Amino acid sequence: MEYELLLKSKKIKTSELIRDIIHFKTLENIKEILLNSSIIILAQKLRENHNLTYFDSLHCASALHADGIIISTDKDFKNIKNLKLIAPNTLLSSKEE
Numbered sequence: 001m002e003y004e005l006l007l008k009s010k011k012i013k014t015s016e017l018i019r020d021i022i023h024f025k026t027l028e029n030i031k032e033i034l035l036n037s038s039i040i041i042l043a044q045k046l047r048e049n050h051n052l053t054y055f056d057s058l059h060c061a062s063a064l065h066a067d068g069i070i071i072s073t074d075k076d077f078k079n080i081k082n083l084k085l086i087a088p089n090t091l092l093s094s095k096e097e
Contacts, residue, residue, distance in 0.1 A: 060077060
């Protein structure tokens, strides 16, 4: 949802948004996580305790609920207990760079 809002604010066409979402689903080790009440409650606690934004708290809570790994450049995730922060550029193969 955050990605969609970001692209819409930049006047990106719906067809491009759909293309990107389909592409995300093909990436290795990237999975969708269903939003549930446990994630929403954890997200609220993360917002209160770590001053995360609404979307950052949802991403963080989802990652903690799944496997404890988040791929991001956002430094706000560095101080979250049990969360492993991975920079996206470290995942690129030499073919993609």
